[in-house]
Ligand code: BDR
């Protein structure tokens with residue numbers, strides 16, 4: 001079985017990404033590490049347990065990670081994901097945080113990977129703080145990974161959080177910088193604009209959430225109501241996705257980790273993160289001229305098998 005660690009800031013799309021992974025019979029999730037991001041860490045922990053509960057998978061270990069970025073000011077995406085990070089439809093019987101593991105996220109990642117060297121794929125769909133801390137604690141950690149999949153960054157100048165910045169990178173630019181600099185394992189990146197280019201039509205979303213009468217589909221339908229309304233509201237009409245549909249960003253990185261054949265075109269390039277620009281802090285820069293002389297290059301996803309992806313999404317809610 002393919003061994004995965006998921007690093008999440010469970011908002012709506014992280015929730016769906018976790019469900020994708022849980023639905024794959026050929027995957028073993030070694031653990032889920034949580035980090036600040038869409039919502040404060042306490043909510044992320046709670047939300048992650050809620051997703052596991054809906055899927056009857058509360059036996060998967062969940063770890064508490066960093067509650068703050070390395071240096072940046074903390075920010076959340078409550079506007080889109082809700083105050084609780086999951087669309088503000090609380091579950092009165094949500095599992096208690098006493099189910100969390102004692103070990104902290106970065107230490108847990110290091111331990112899991114040490115136990116299975118070169119076998120573990122890490123999927124990061126959140127600010128990269130936990131990953132940055134892990135490599136600081138153990139510089140040999142990245143080389144023991146089989147692969148790393150990241151949802152984050154943008155290479156054209158359109159952000160979703162700042163003028164030029166995508167949320168996961170903007171929420172902790174220093175962490176993103178460290179990860180792109182020091183993770184030498186094969187690294188695949190689903191950028192903001194890549195996910196936008198592959199967003200899902202509203203009619204497909206209705207089919208996926210409303211036509212299936214399962215607890216998982218009902219859960220996804222409820223928690224995504226707020227962000228779907230947002231995506232269709234006037235204020236979002238300047239987004240790249242405007243008019244095209246729903247962008248469940250994190251699912252692209254996760255799906256690619258499950259089935260690499262979904263990625264039909266990649267660009268292998270050296271990448272870094274802008275740390276100082278007035279408008280561009282947190283933006284991913286691509287070093288086409290190779291002026292940075294980086295030894296390690298990342299694979300930036302360019303094209304995706306959308307039909308196969310949609311099938312995976314539908315199946316994950318069955
Ligand atoms: C990313 O930021 C969060 O809002 C989403 O969960 C996704 O990981 C998109 O920019």
Ligand code: CA
Pocket residue numbers: 008009010011013014037038125126250
């Ligand atoms: Ca996320």
